[in-house]
Amino acid sequence: MFFIDSYVDPTLLNFFYGLVTLFVVHYVIKFVRRVRALPPGPWGLPIVGYLPFIRQDECNHMTELAAKYGPVFSLKCGQFDVVVINQWKCIKEALANEHLLGRPKETILPGVIEHFSFVEMSGERWKEQRRVALTTLRDVGLGKSKMEDSVRDEIDSFTERIKSFEGKPISISNKLSLSISNNISTLVFGHTYAYDDPVALDMENMLVQANGMLRYFNVAIFMPSVASLILRLNLFGLSKFGDLFRKFESHINDEVIEHRKKDIDDNGIKDYIDGFLHEMSKRQNEKDSTFNVNTLQRNASMFYAAGSDTITTTLQWIIMYLVKYPEYQNKIRDEIKQTIGLNRQPENIDRQQMPFTMAFIYEALRHSSIIALNLARRALEDTKVGGYSIPKDSFVIFNFWSVHHDPNLWDNPELFKPERFLDEDKSKAIKPPYLVAFSGGKRVCPGESFAYLQIFLYLVSILQQFEISVESGKDISLERVQKFSIRPKILPDFIFTNID
Numbered sequence: 001m002f003f004i005d006s007y008v009d010p011t012l013l014n015f016f017y018g019l020v021t022l023f024v025v026h027y028v029i030k031f032v033r034r035v036r037a038l039p040p041g042p043w044g045l046p047i048v049g050y051l052p053f054i055r056q057d058e059c060n061h062m063t064e065l066a067a068k069y070g071p072v073f074s075l076k077c078g079q080f081d082v083v084v085i086n087q088w089k090c091i092k093e094a095l096a097n098e099h100l101l102g103r104p105k106e107t108i109l110p111g112v113i114e115h116f117s118f119v120e121m122s123g124e125r126w127k128e129q130r131r132v133a134l135t136t137l138r139d140v141g142l143g144k145s146k147m148e149d150s151v152r153d154e155i156d157s158f159t160e161r162i163k164s165f166e167g168k169p170i171s172i173s174n175k176l177s178l179s180i181s182n183n184i185s186t187l188v189f190g191h192t193y194a195y196d197d198p199v200a201l202d203m204e205n206m207l208v209q210a211n212g213m214l215r216y217f218n219v220a221i222f223m224p225s226v227a228s229l230i231l232r233l234n235l236f237g238l239s240k241f242g243d244l245f246r247k248f249e250s251h252i253n254d255e256v257i258e259h260r261k262k263d264i265d266d267n268g269i270k271d272y273i274d275g276f277l278h279e280m281s282k283r284q285n286e287k288d289s290t291f292n293v294n295t296l297q298r299n300a301s302m303f304y305a306a307g308s309d310t311i312t313t314t315l316q317w318i319i320m321y322l323v324k325y326p327e328y329q330n331k332i333r334d335e336i337k338q339t340i341g342l343n344r345q346p347e348n349i350d351r352q353q354m355p356f357t358m359a360f361i362y363e364a365l366r367h368s369s370i371i372a373l374n375l376a377r378r379a380l381e382d383t384k385v386g387g388y389s390i391p392k393d394s395f396v397i398f399n400f401w402s403v404h405h406d407p408n409l410w411d412n413p414e415l416f417k418p419e420r421f422l423d424e425d426k427s428k429a430i431k432p433p434y435l436v437a438f439s440g441g442k443r444v445c446p447g448e449s450f451a452y453l454q455i456f457l458y459l460v461s462i463l464q465q466f467e468i469s470v471e472s473g474k475d476i477s478l479e480r481v482q483k484f485s486i487r488p489k490i491l492p493d494f495i496f497t498n499i500d
Contacts, residue, residue, distance in 0.1 A: 037389050037391045038074040038081055038083070038389065038390075038391065038394070039069070039070065039072045039073050039074045039083060039388040039389065039390075040069045040070060040073055040074070041065070041069050041073040041074040041075045041084075042065060042069070042073075042075055044075060044076045044077075047078075048078060048223070049075065049076030049077050049078055049222075050075040050076055050077055051077050051078050051217060051219065051222055051223075054077075054217045056215070056482065057480075057482055058215065058216050058217055058372075058373065058482055059369070059372035059373055059399060059400075059401035059402070059482060059486075060401070062084050062086065062373070062397075062399045062401075062402065063086065063399060063401060063402045063405070065084070066084070066086035066087070066399065066402060070388070071085070071086045071087040071089070071090045071386060072084070072085050072086070072090055072385055072386050072388040072390075073086075074394070077217065077222045077395070078219065078222030078223035079222065079223055079224065079225060080104075080222055080394070080395045081391065081393075081394045081395065082222075082376075082394065082395040082396075082397060083379075083385075083388075083390050083394050083395070083396050083397070084397045084399055085385060085386075085396065085397065085398050085399065086399045086402040086403075087402060087403065087406065088403045088406065088409060088434040089386065090385055090386040091398050091399075091400070091403060091436070092433070092434075092440075093385050093386060094385045094396070094398065095398075095436075095439075095440045095441035095443075096441055097383060097385065098380075099379055099380050099381045099382075099383040099390075100377050100379055100380070100383065100385075100390070100396050101122070101126075101377070101380065101441075101442060101443060102122040102123070102377060102378035102379065102380040103119075103120050103121060103122045103126070103375075103376070103377060103378055104120075104221075104376055104378050104395060105378070106221075106224045107120055108120055108221070108375070109214075109220055109221065109227075109241070109245075110220055110221065110224035110227040111220055111224065111227025111228050111230065111231050111238065111242075112220065112227070112231070112238060112241060112242040112245055113245065113298075114294075115294040115295060115297070115298050116290075116295065116298060117295070117298035117299050117301070117302040118130055118133060118290075118295070118299055118302075119302055119375065120298075121290070122378070122380070123380075125290050128290070129290060129291075129295070129299070130446065132275070132276070132279050132291075133272070133276075133299065133446065134446055135275075136269070136272050136275030136276065136279075137187055137272055137275075137446075139269060139275065140187060140190075140269065140270060140271050140272065140274075140275065141186070141187060142187060142450055143449060143450070147186070147187070147450075147453075148347070148348055148453060148457075150183070150186050151183050151453065151454060151457055152345050152346075152457060152461075154179055154182050154183055154192065155179070155345075155457055155458060155461045156345075157179070157195075158175070158176070158179040158458075159461060159462065159465055159466075161175060161195065162175070162466065162496045163465075163496075163498060165496070167495055167496065167497045167498065168495070169470070169471055169493035169494065169495050170493055170494060170495075170496070171491075171493050172316070172319065172491070172493075172494050173208075173312075173316065173491055174204060174208075175195070176312050176315055176316065177204050177207070177208075177308060177309075177312040178193070178195050178200055178201070178204055179195075180307075180308050180311045180312045180315070180454065180458075181193070181200065181203070181204060181304065181307075181308035181312075183307070183311075183450075183454060184303060184304055184307030184308055185304065186271070187271060187272055187303070187307075188271055188272045188273060188300050188303050188304055188307075189255050189271055189272075189273065189300075189304075190259075190270040190271030190273070190274065199251055199254075202247075202251065203248060203251055203304070204308070206244045206247060206248045207248075207305060207308065207309055209244055210241060210244050210245070210248075211309065211483055211484065211485065211487070212483060213237045213240065213241050213244075213483070214236075214237065214238075214241060214483060214484060215482075215483055215484075216373050216482070216483070216484055218236065219235075219236055219238075220236070220238055221376070222395075248301065248305075249297055249298075249301055252297050252300050252301045252304070253297055255273060255300065256273060256277075256293065256296060256297060256300070259271075259273045259274060259277060260277060262274070264277055264278045264281075265278070272299075272300065272303065273296065273300055276291070276296045276299065276300075277296070279291050280292065280293075280296070303447075306447070307447055307450075309485070310370065310371070310451065310485070311451055311454050311455065313368075313370050313485060313486075313487055314364065314365065314368065314370060314451075314455060315455065315458055315459075316487070316488060316491060317364055317367075317368040317370070317488065318360075318361070318364045318455070318459060319462075319468060319494060320476055320478065320488055320491075321360075321363075321364055321367070321416060321478075322463075322468050323468055323469060323470055323476050323494065324416075324476040324478060325416060326469075328360055328418060329463065329467070329468065331356055331360075332356060332357050332360060332459070332460075332463050333463050333464075335354050335355075335356050335357055336354070336357075336460055336463060336464055339353045339354055340460075342464050342465075342499065343464075345461065346456070346457055346460040346461060346464070348453050348456065348457070350456075350460070351452075351456055354460075355422060355426065355427060355428050355429040356418065356422070356426070356429070357456070357459065357460065358421070358429035358431075358456070359418040359419065359420075359421035359422050359429040360418040360459075361452075361455055361456065361459065362418070362421045362429065362431055362435055363416060363417065363418040363420065363421060365435065365437040366404045366410070366435055366437070367404075367416050368480075368486060369400060369401050369404045369405070369437070369486060370437075370485045370486045370487070371400065371437070371438075371439070371485055371486075372399070372400055372401035372482065372485075372486055373397055373398070373399060373400065373401070374397060374398040374400065374439055376395045376396065376397055377395070377396040377397075377398075377443070378393060378394070378395060378396065379391065379392050379393060379394045379396055380392065398439070400436050400437075400439075403434050403436060404435070404436075404437075409432075409434055416478075438451065462496075464499070465498065465499055466496040466497060466498060466499060467496075467497045467499060468494055468495070468496055468497075469494070469495045469497065470492050470493070470494060470495060471493070471495065474492060476492065477489065477490050
């Protein structure tokens with residue numbers, strides 16, 4: 001200190017000390033205000049916050065924290081304040097809150113994904129992209145009888161392939177995903193793939209790999225400022241994920257290139273890519289339009305990946321439940337015999353006459369809760385939920401798992417019990433508003449109705465033709481593994497025995 005005082009003007013030194021003090025005071029005041037504005041929650045570490053302490057079973061961990069801190073709690077997660085909303089009353093209020101419709105300012109995976117899909121957009125950009133997407137998909141078949149016919153044709157191909165194994169144990173995952181992906185391919189690309197097509201096999205393989213690599217609470221999402229460094233150092237598997245993403249998008253880009261070779265008018269739109277390119281041509285003179293090739297590639301990738309993966313995972317869980325609880329397999333088949341028989345193909349309208357089958361589907365969605373935590377949202381303005389303050393730009397996460405396993409809503413929620421969705425005389429399946437397998441509000445999954453159509457048709461078509469089991473002496477474990485979605489930890493080989 002003597003050395004410094006000897007060579008530095010005391011007035012300048014005092015000014016420097018004052019600036020430092022002012023900075024510290026300002027930081028402390030800002031910190032205190034932020035903490036006081038947020039709901040209660042656990043403390044974390046400097047810089048990384050609570051991120052290192054979040055367990056692998058993230059949805060259960062969030063539910064436990066809610067029991068300690070309240071249905072709306074907060075935690076510092078890397079660079080962001082995160083508000084986690086639990087319990088149906090609070091989530092219902094949040095789903096209707098216009099200030100909670102935003103997405104984070106970065107893409108879903110900063111450092112790896114550069115361009116935004118409409119799912120990652122906020123405000124008018126999101127509304128415009130969503131409107132055009134839904135209009136285009138409806139125009140090319142979504143929700144129409146020709147799309148239902150297309151799904152039934154694909155199911156025929158799938159069940160014929162299963163029959164070729166003649167009751168031998170088979171791995172169902174790849175075969176099921178290739179079939180399901182053809183349904184979304186029809187809408188997005190305008191064609192299906194052969195089951196041995198190298199492009200289809202490559203894309204499905206990449207989706208499987210990618211799904212096992214990243215957790216929901218990962219460093220890249222919550223600390224985007226260091227994402228590029230993480231990539232360079234090849235930490236947390238981010239570099240490998242980036243390679244998979246770019247290779248996957250190259251296949252989507254090939255589809256876009258082929259579509260751009262066509263002359264497209266209002267009468268020539270056959271699929272989503274056609275519709276987007278047509279819209280893009282109409283807006284080519286608009287400044288800063290999001291209707292560009294980069295957005296198209298991201299949207300098409302998102303539709304294909306989400307439309308294939310979520311339905312495949314749901315049907316994997318459904319098959320697991322059918323084998324774990326064979327009495328339900330028999331009940332559904334009995335209902336099939338009483339309504340449509342074992343020969344006629346099921347139709348979507350048959351759902352109205354098959355209450356137990358629909359109750360089973362609802363229970364599979366509830367019990368598995370594959371999307372346990374929603375894609376993070378961002379508060380567009382200061383707002384409140386359940387009396388708790390949510391400051392502007394906070395990340396907001398809905399814990400759907402806490403709703404689907406809330407003992408105040410469901411009797412013995414840990415049990416798999418389809419009967420809980422039937423009315424008193426068991427003549428009707430009732431879907432309560434707190435079954436939110438596809439989220440809700442204005443950000444509800446745009447493919448919800450298409451998902452129910454596929455799940456119903458696949459389930460009924462399979463049980464019309466097969467009895468499903470595993471090899472004698474083997475048991476079905478319902479143990480889960482959570483990444484971005486919840487999957488069976490062990491998916492055994494199944495035996496599909498033809499019903500004569």
